[in-house]
Structures are given as C-alpha cells and as structure tokens.
Amino acid sequence: EKGGYEHFMLKEIHEQPRVIRDTLKGRISHQGDKVILDEINLTPQQIKGIKKIIVTACGTAYHAGLVGKYIIEQLVRIPVEVDIASEFRYRDPIVDKDTLVVVVSQSGETADTLAALREARRRGARVVAITNVIASSVAREADDIIYTWAGPEISVASTKAYTTQLVALYLLALYLAQERNTLAAGNITEILNELKAIYTKAQEVLDNEQPIKEFAEKYHQAEDTFFIGRGLDYAVALEGSLKLKEISYIHAEAYAAGELKHGTLALIVENIPVIALATQKSLFEKMVSNIKEVKARDASVIALAMEGHTEVEKVADQVIYIPKTHQVLAPILTVIPLQLLAYYMSVCRGCDVDKPRNLAKSVTVE
Numbered sequence: 001e002k003g004g005y006e007h008f009m010l011k012e013i014h015e016q017p018r019v020i021r022d023t024l025k026g027r028i029s030h031q032g033d034k035v036i037l038d039e040i041n042l043t044p045q046q047i048k049g050i051k052k053i054i055v056t057a058c059g060t061a062y063h064a065g066l067v068g069k070y071i072i073e074q075l076v077r078i079p080v081e082v083d084i085a086s087e088f089r090y091r092d093p094i095v096d097k098d099t100l101v102v103v104v105s106q107s108g109e110t111a112d113t114l115a116a117l118r119e120a121r122r123r124g125a126r127v128v129a130i131t132n133v134i135a136s137s138v139a140r141e142a143d144d145i146i147y148t149w150a151g152p153e154i155s156v157a158s159t160k161a162y163t164t165q166l167v168a169l170y171l172l173a174l175y176l177a178q179e180r181n182t183l184a185a186g187n188i189t190e191i192l193n194e195l196k197a198i199y200t201k202a203q204e205v206l207d208n209e210q211p212i213k214e215f216a217e218k219y220h221q222a223e224d225t226f227f228i229g230r231g232l233d234y235a236v237a238l239e240g241s242l243k244l245k246e247i248s249y250i251h252a253e254a255y256a257a258g259e260l261k262h263g264t265l266a267l268i269v270e271n272i273p274v275i276a277l278a279t280q281k282s283l284f285e286k287m288v289s290n291i292k293e294v295k296a297r298d299a300s301v302i303a304l305a306m307e308g309h310t311e312v313e314k315v316a317d318q319v320i321y322i323p324k325t326h327q328v329l330a331p332i333l334t335v336i337p338l339q340l341l342a343y344y345m346s347v348c349r350g351c352d353v354d355k356p357r358n359l360a361k362s363v364t365v366e
C-alpha cells in the first residue's frame, strides 16, 4: 500500500507531479488561454461585485491561503485577508454579501473550518470551498466547490494536499483575473502555460533530493532552525517550518526576512541551520543581504533559489536550485525540498514520520 516507499509521507511527496496534473486537468482551455472553472456558479455581475476576499482554514491549509493572498492581490487587485478558522469564527468578522469567503480544507471535516464556513454564510457571504474529499461536510455546505484531486492523504503531515490547494488557488485567482479583466490576456496565457508545465518541474525537484538528504544527515541534531523569506517565499517558509516541527520535533521559526533585525537576529548563533528562500526575482537582492546578515553570525545557510540566480552561491553555504518558472508559481516547487527536509530530518531522528506524537489527521473536535 506504500507503493515501495518506506512511509506514506514519502509516497505522497512523490505523488505530487501526478496529482498537480490531475488537479489542473480540464480546467485550462486547450489553447492555454482560459481558465475553465464550471464549478464556480457566480454570475459575471456577482464576480464584479466582490469587494473583499477572506480565506480561512487551519494549519497547512491556512498556509496555502497565505500564498493565495499574495497571488489574488497581485493578479486580481482585490484585498484579501487570511484568517485562522478558530480566530475567524470568534472575532465577529466583517463579512457581508460582497465578501467572497474561501475555505480550504483537505478533509472537509475540520471543526473550526466548518464553523467558520457557517459563520460566513450566516453573515451573507458567498463561500467557495477548496477541499479534497467529495461530499465532505465543507463540500456539502459551501456554495461552490473546487475539488483538489490529491487522492487519499494518509500521512498526518500534509504534503500533496497543500500543493494541490495551491493549484486550486492559482486557478481561482486567474479565473477572477480573467472575469474582472485585471490582467492582460497575454499575461494570463503566460502563467497558464507555466502552470501546465509545473508538474514536470516538480518531478525535477524530486529527482534532486540528494543535497537535502545530506543536509538532514548533517543537521538533524539541531535544536533550533530558522526559515526566512520575503513575499511568497515567506508564506512557503511558514509551511516548511510547520512541517519540520510537526514530524521531527525540531524547533523551527519562520520569519519574514525583513523582520530579522527587529528581534530574531538575537537568536541566530553559530551553526544554527537557516533555510533561506530566495526564489522571488523582485526580492532577490534583499534576500542576498539577509543571508549575509545571518552568515555574519556564522549560521549554516542552505538557500533555495531559481536556476540562474547563481549570485546566492557567494553568500550561502549550499544552494538548491528550483527549475525556472514564473515567480508567482514558485511556491509549488519551493515547498518540495522543504517537505523532503522535514521528512529526512524525522527519519534521521528516528521519529514516527507518518504518525507524529499528539497529532490527529483530521481535527473534528475543537
């Protein structure tokens, strides 16, 4: 049942190219110039009337929502809030009929996410669900459903659910951009064509796991680690850090790289592993400076950068390159080495990878 892999998590990490492709299937026009989301039943008028979007979810799904904020704001220019479902449901949120609420849940059964969905609908919002389980509670109660086609996820640590949630969020963002005319047609086509090719690039990332494995072998005894990034890389850093904490029990902090100076730098000491994400072209120079800052405190830096950005080799101890793609799509690729890092750290430490202590796959009680 593990298909020759030692753990479900590793199997599911390796399934990502296929499930990314499955989640895209039938949702991009043959010419690659249009998003087809027949499952969204909003009228053109309703789409034009959206004033605010709130994404709400828990854990890894919340981290997917953070990526969603950056891309929707960038591509559609609608303000987006992302809220943890257990916060949203109790904070008397400002939601009305002009708010589109997007709930993200792999299982579709998370108690807080379901309660957030109900709260949003009670206040008159339209709710789009992104979920992996057909006819789950979230699917049954939402107005519109975008299914992720990740297949069953057995490992408690979510991997393929996250990358397919990202795919669903990209499709939603591009669909809204298309319907509201916020992007030139050429730009939509360009991103869609990159999106169509992303699964082959995900496979390339998987084929390059050796350096990650070696890094894990070298640093698995670390007590503290840091994940730093800016923009979309910061959102992915949060997910990488959660993954590591969850299954290897190593303390990890994700920090917006520009915040280091505001306190965190005090914790950077000799040999502390720092995973620096530097895939965003527009923020690359800033990240190079942040890497220099942590190197000046003798941290051990492994950087993730897009192919061609070799300048980072001068400042980091080690660099993992991800294949070139449109910078908004980088998270789909960047998260994979971080999943592998958490996995191999966990294995090196002898942890129960698929069933980490104190955690359940689906949190159906508060």
Ligand code: F6R
Residues within 6 Å of the ligand: 058, 059, 060, 061, 062, 104, 105, 106, 107, 108, 109, 110, 113, 156, 157, 158, 159, 243, 246, 361, 362, 363
């Ligand atoms: C982390 C993880 C959890 C879930 C969270 C939400 O690896 O799996 O953080 O993402 O419990 O679960 P769903 O998506 O089923 O609502």
